Amino acid sequence: MTNDIEIVLDTRGLVCPLPLLKAKQALKKLSADERLRIWVDDKASIADLRLLFSTAKVQMEEVCTETAYYFLIHKKA
Numbered sequence: 001m002t003n004d005i006e007i008v009l010d011t012r013g014l015v016c017p018l019p020l021l022k023a024k025q026a027l028k029k030l031s032a033d034e035r036l037r038i039w040v041d042d043k044a045s046i047a048d049l050r051l052l053f054s055t056a057k058v059q060m061e062e063v064c065t066e067t068a069y070y071f072l073i074h075k076k077a
Helices: 018-029 043-055
Strands: 005-010 034-040 059-064 069-074
Touching (some): 005 018, 018 034, 018 043
Parallel strands (some): 005 034
Antiparallel strands (some): 034 069
């Protein structure tokens, strides 16, 4: 069992570059062993977020639902 804290950032309804800017801000505040779930529905932002998280020192999981898309970011200690 894990004690990880999950922070949720909902950017659905926002268009590029706002989801990326909000994700960068949230990533800076993320502490070790915290997780960040970022909801997005702007297709242009998905590629930008993939690039951002691929260059950060985080573990990333992508999930696509019927209505939106989210990234689950885990910052390890």
